[in-house]
Amino acid sequence: MGESTGPRPQTQGAPGSAVRHRSGTEKNRFSYIFSWELHERLLWFCKLRWLAALGLALASVLGPYFSMPSTSPSLAVVAVLVALYNVVFIHVLRARLGPEKDYAALRGLAILQMVTDLAALFFTVHFTGGCSSPVLPFVVFHMAIGTIMIDGRTMYGLGFAVAGAAASLFALEHLGVLAQVATVVGGRSTVGSCVLSMAMLVVLVFGVVYLTDSVTSRFKARNIELHETSTELRRALEEQAQVERRKSHYMRISAHQLRSPLGTIKTSIQVLIDGYVEPGSADGRRLLEGTAARVDSLLAIVNDLLELAKMREGRARAPWTRKVSINQILADLFDALDPYAREANVELIPHFINEGAAVLDWAVPPDLVYAFENLIHNAIKYSKPGGGTVTVALGIDRSHAMVVVADDGIGIPKELQDDVFLEFVRAPNAKHAQAEGTGLGLSIVREAAQMHGGKVSLESAVGLGTTVTMVLPLHHIPPEIIDR
Numbered sequence: 001m002g003e004s005t006g007p008r009p010q011t012q013g014a015p016g017s018a019v020r021h022r023s024g025t026e027k028n029r030f031s032y033i034f035s036w037e038l039h040e041r042l043l044w045f046c047k048l049r050w051l052a053a054l055g056l057a058l059a060s061v062l063g064p065y066f067s068m069p070s071t072s073p074s075l076a077v078v079a080v081l082v083a084l085y086n087v088v089f090i091h092v093l094r095a096r097l098g099p100e101k102d103y104a105a106l107r108g109l110a111i112l113q114m115v116t117d118l119a120a121l122f123f124t125v126h127f128t129g130g131c132s133s134p135v136l137p138f139v140v141f142h143m144a145i146g147t148i149m150i151d152g153r154t155m156y157g158l159g160f161a162v163a164g165a166a167a168s169l170f171a172l173e174h175l176g177v178l179a180q181v182a183t184v185v186g187g188r189s190t191v192g193s194c195v196l197s198m199a200m201l202v203v204l205v206f207g208v209v210y211l212t213d214s215v216t217s218r219f220k221a222r223n224i225e226l227h228e229t230s231t232e233l234r235r236a237l238e239e240q241a242q243v244e245r246r247k248s249h250y251m252r253i254s255a256h257q258l259r260s261p262l263g264t265i266k267t268s269i270q271v272l273i274d275g276y277v278e279p280g281s282a283d284g285r286r287l288l289e290g291t292a293a294r295v296d297s298l299l300a301i302v303n304d305l306l307e308l309a310k311m312r313e314g315r316a317r318a319p320w321t322r323k324v325s326i327n328q329i330l331a332d333l334f335d336a337l338d339p340y341a342r343e344a345n346v347e348l349i350p351h352f353i354n355e356g357a358a359v360l361d362w363a364v365p366p367d368l369v370y371a372f373e374n375l376i377h378n379a380i381k382y383s384k385p386g387g388g389t390v391t392v393a394l395g396i397d398r399s400h401a402m403v404v405v406a407d408d409g410i411g412i413p414k415e416l417q418d419d420v421f422l423e424f425v426r427a428p429n430a431k432h433a434q435a436e437g438t439g440l441g442l443s444i445v446r447e448a449a450q451m452h453g454g455k456v457s458l459e460s461a462v463g464l465g466t467t468v469t470m471v472l473p474l475h476h477i478p479p480e481i482i483d484r
């Protein structure tokens with residue numbers, strides 16, 4: 001079909017009725033796609049109109065040879081008029097009403113073109129023999145094209161207008177108000193032949209609209225389905241690409257994090273190998289101890305990375321356990337972390353509400369232990385140099401357990417309070433206070449909360465302290481349990 005005037009969406013046109021039941025941006029998007037199609041078809045139709053104008057001009061020249069001498073000047077005038085309004089339509093389509101314009105405006109123009117063409121056609125019918133005119137079948141041809149371009153309902157309406165116009169024309173000709181033109185086809189028409197022509201015309205017009213509409217509406221519905229499927233497919237591909245981008249970003253950061261301690265370890269070992277420092281000397285021992293500490297921190301990073309990867313990809317294999325008591329986990333952690341808190345001069349204060357009641361229907365205990373340990377560990381680790389207090393509160397309502405870890409430590413700068421949940425993000429004040437740390441702890445905490453159907457948030461002020469809250473639904477059923 002016609003040429004494309006620019007990059008074009010993948011989907012073919014669809015009717016106004018299909019656009020109508022969609023809403024908001026979706027509707028705009030569909031209208032936009034259909035506008036492209038309609039704009040293209042209207043331009044194609046303008047090309048066809050040049051042929052019609054040429055045909056009319058030829059008919060005006062050849063009229064006398066077909067026993068229609070009186071029609072020549074009239075047909076020439078119609079040919080010029082058709083050419084003129086075609087120029088106007090082409091101008092409007094190219095300069096004023098591009099395909100990016102509103103679908104409704106283009107549809108209005110399509111109806112206007114149909115009406116103008118039908119008017120020109122009826123003038124031609126009149127000047128070429130009325131109801132026995134050889135150009136009468138073109139009315140049917142027009143109705144078929146109109147149904148493809150616009151829609152069936154509008155064309156049924158136009159069908160009535162066409163029938164009315166034809167009946168009026170034939171009546172005026174037989175009443176003698178308009179002059180009858182004889183044709184080579186059938187001479188002057190009689191009332192009987194006119195009634196027959198009218199009946200044929202009505203049957204053909206409505207028949208063609210019906211047939212064309214039933215075929216094209218099926219195509220249009222298919223196009224909409226195709227468009228929806230391709231949109232979904234594109235969305236899925238975008239999501240996939242985003243996951244891939246995140247993965248490679250994550251791998252790059254991981255490699256980077258591992259590279260710097262490895263470089264330092266390599267240098268220390270090289271110093272020993274080259275004999276600059278004796279391994280047995282005091283300096284040598286210090287160097288080896290430093291190296292061992294770096295290997296420890298590397299192991300910590302690798303362990304954290306493994307933990308994170310396990311949570312992200314191994315959910316289906318997670319050891320989901322029934323009836324897990326958060327109170328029990330926290331009590332065990334208090335015992336385990338107590339020596340570390342003492343060392344940091346931090347007082348650990350448990351504040352459990354409704355003892356024994358915070359029981360999750362389903363949970364992965366090692367992941368919860370890991371998450372709570374990270375939170376309490378952070379609170380102790382980022383206490384002020386002189387020490388402080390860390391309160392761990394456990395509360396429940398009907399459907400949620402809430403674990404709140406609050407400290408009066410160094411706090412987190414406002415601009416980093418969202419980012420600290422991302423891998424490897426550490427605030428400058430934390431790096432200054434505690435050089436060691438991977439920045440992976442909170443991302444593991446968030447993963448653990450999410451896999452239990454919960455979420456984690458924090459409030460913090462630099463120099464005043466940090467409060468991290470984890471909310472977990474008591475009756476969350478993990479998808480892998482449902483799927484079992």
Ligand code: ATP
Pocket residue numbers: 304374378379380382407409410411412420425426427428430431436437438439440441442443465466
């Ligand atoms: P790791 O957990 O491996 O020891 P980390 O503690 O630095 O390293 P996260 O637990 O992920 O890593 O914490 C990220 C950052 O969030 C920390 O570096 C620190 O800047 C900030 N942060 C977390 N908890 C606190 C807290 N209680 N007080 C102050 N800052 C905190």
Ligand code: MG
Pocket residue numbers: 374377378441442
């Ligand atoms: Mg941490």
